[in-house]
Amino acid sequence: MQNILSVKSLTKKFDDFTAVKDISFDVETGSIFAFLGPNGAGKSTTIKMLTTVLKPTSGEISINGFNVLKEQDKARASFGIVFQDHSLDEELTAYENMVYHAVVYKVPKKERAERIQKALEIVGLWDRREDYVKKYSGGMKRRLEIARALVHYPKILFLDEPTVGLDPQTRNSIWTHIKKLNEERKMTIFLTTHYMEEAESIADQIAIIDHGKIIESGTVEEIRKRTETESLEEAFLKLTGRDLRDENNETGNKMRTIRGMGRRNRH
Amino acid sequence: MIEVIYILWLRQLKHYWRSKSRLLGSLGQPLLFMITFGFGFGPMYSRASGGANYMDFLAPGIVSMAILFTAIFSGLEVIWDRQFGFLKETLVAPISRTEIMLGKTLGGATIAMIQGLIVLSLTYLLGFRIPSLFSLGLGLIFMALIAIFFTGLGLAIASKMKDMHGFQLIMNFLIMPIFFLSGALFPLENLPPAIYFISRIDPLTYGVDGLRGAIAGMSTFGIYNDLAIIGVLATLVCAIGAVLFSKLEA
Numbered sequence: 001m002q003n004i005l006s007v008k009s010l011t012k013k014f015d016d017f018t019a020v021k022d023i024s025f026d027v028e029t030g031s032i033f034a035f036l037g038p039n040g041a042g043k044s045t046t047i048k049m050l051t052t053v054l055k056p057t058s059g060e061i062s063i064n065g066f067n068v069l070k071e072q073d074k075a076r077a078s079f080g081i082v083f084q085d086h087s088l089d090e091e092l093t094a095y096e097n098m099v100y101h102a103v104v105y106k107v108p109k110k111e112r113a114e115r116i117q118k119a120l121e122i123v124g125l126w127d128r129r130e131d132y133v134k135k136y137s138g139g140m141k142r143r144l145e146i147a148r149a150l151v152h153y154p155k156i157l158f159l160d161e162p163t164v165g166l167d168p169q170t171r172n173s174i175w176t177h178i179k180k181l182n183e184e185r186k187m188t189i190f191l192t193t194h195y196m197e198e199a200e201s202i203a204d205q206i207a208i209i210d211h212g213k214i215i216e217s218g219t220v221e222e223i224r225k226r227t228e229t230e231s232l233e234e235a236f237l238k239l240t241g242r243d244l245r246d247e248n249n250e251t252g253n254k255m256r257t258i259r260g261m262g263r264r265n266r267h
Numbered sequence: 268m269i270e271v272i273y274i275l276w277l278r279q280l281k282h283y284w285r286s287k288s289r290l291l292g293s294l295g296q297p298l299l300f301m302i303t304f305g306f307g308f309g310p311m312y313s314r315a316s317g318g319a320n321y322m323d324f325l326a327p328g329i330v331s332m333a334i335l336f337t338a339i340f341s342g343l344e345v346i347w348d349r350q351f352g353f354l355k356e357t358l359v360a361p362i363s364r365t366e367i368m369l370g371k372t373l374g375g376a377t378i379a380m381i382q383g384l385i386v387l388s389l390t391y392l393l394g395f396r397i398p399s400l401f402s403l404g405l406g407l408i409f410m411a412l413i414a415i416f417f418t419g420l421g422l423a424i425a426s427k428m429k430d431m432h433g434f435q436l437i438m439n440f441l442i443m444p445i446f447f448l449s450g451a452l453f454p455l456e457n458l459p460p461a462i463y464f465i466s467r468i469d470p471l472t473y474g475v476d477g478l479r480g481a482i483a484g485m486s487t488f489g490i491y492n493d494l495a496i497i498g499v500l501a502t503l504v505c506a507i508g509a510v511l512f513s514k515l516e517a
């Protein structure tokens with residue numbers, strides 16, 4: 001199969017506000033795809049629809065050949081996701097979080113221990129597996145979430161701003177892990193980030209979304225050439241303007257009204 | 268299927284077991300009610316009823332109370348899962364929403380049962396005695412059904428709530444009236460029509476009456492009628508919860 005992820009005319013409306021307007025794109029199997037855009041552009045809404053958390057108003061999504069709306073569980077088993085906000089159970093140990101994941105993803109019992117160990121070793125947390133997650137630092141939690149997403153051998157890994165709020169060491173190590181996963185396991189990576197230099201150095205393909213529409217896509221080279229800029233960051237600013245953006249609270253998406261009304265900054 | 272439900276159940280029990288302060292804290296209220304009401308109203312009840320022991324009347328009510336509050340809290344815990352982000356982890360997993368609902372209901376109900384059993388054993392210290400093993404067995408069935416019904420109710424409410432802001436509203440306008448008008452503390456006799464009506468549509472009324480019939484030998488509606496009503500309600504609330512969960516978006 002050529003494209004692991006295929007999106008056709010995807011639209012999401014919240015009451016009278018359209019967060020995502022008729023977007024279409026494909027992600028090639030084995031590639032690293034960066035999905036960029038300013039705050040409130042529709043990135044997280046799109047990721048939520050791709051990962052079955054949110055139902056699209058219209059459009060089609062297929063992951064690993066499965067229709068995300070009709071073959072939900074098969075699609076769910078095909079991807080792993082690291083959410084923008086933390087999604088670990090802090091009252092459990094790291095290992096218990098991993099076991100929970102392995103069971104709900106129906107990893108065969110015999111393989112569980114081995115897969116969990118491997119995943120925790122990849123992110124360097126095997127020695128800390130018995131610690132409660134609430135004792136972990138922000139970077140360790142992120143690494144644990146990445147490890148957790150690997151346990152069921154996903155074909156495609158979604159990373160929604162995986163390095164936000166982390167120090168350069170941790171960021172660097174996370175990207176190294178991700179690159180390795182992509183190269184060694186041929187795992188497709190779909191990521192969003194606000195760090196343009198990170199996207200520039202890691203991504204094969206880039207799409208830039210703004211006001212719910214994809215306004216540019218291609219390789220870094222192509223985008224730079226078309227926008228006549230020196231770096232991805234310049235291209236990004238040129239395409240999306242220099243105005244500051246507001247983004248409404250993540251979970252309050254449904255309450256999102258017309259841009260500019262009911263302004264709320266992200267926490 | 269079974270293993271998924273088991274791991275959801277296990278997670279809740281681990282939470283319960285690891286939070287000793289919650290475990291002890293939630294015993295405080297039933298104990299307080301049992302001692303203050305038991306000794307405070309005991310003489311009055313005795314005189315009004317012509318010599319009956321108030322503790323026999325009160326003990327099943329207090330056990331039901333412990334189960335009611337623990338069960339509702341366990342159900343509402345889903346709101347914390349949502350706020351701390353863990354709900355998403357469960358919702359994107361390739362499992363059916365019914366499995367999630369069942370696992371969470373059984374987890375919450377088990378915890379509520381444990382709390383109920385602790386309170387039941389405490390009533391022993393205050394002089395309450397269960398007549399026979401059969402009564403105990405029947406009582407356990409009622410306790411389990413009360414636990415399942417209110418955990419299911421808590422989950423159904425939680426699936427519609429975004430955060431804990433509505434919590435006071437639910438406590439004061441739903442849970443407290445359910446408790447006070449269930450006949451847990453006083454007999455539901457000679458009441459004004461409005462209160463009488465509410466007490467009759469209160470699901471806990473039938474749970475308390477059944478439990479009291481089973482372990483203290485006093486029942487207004489008949490144990491098997493109670494059993495049928497609370498059994499049907501528990502099934503119904505779980506079905507409604509499963510439907511609401513299937514529409515849940517993180």
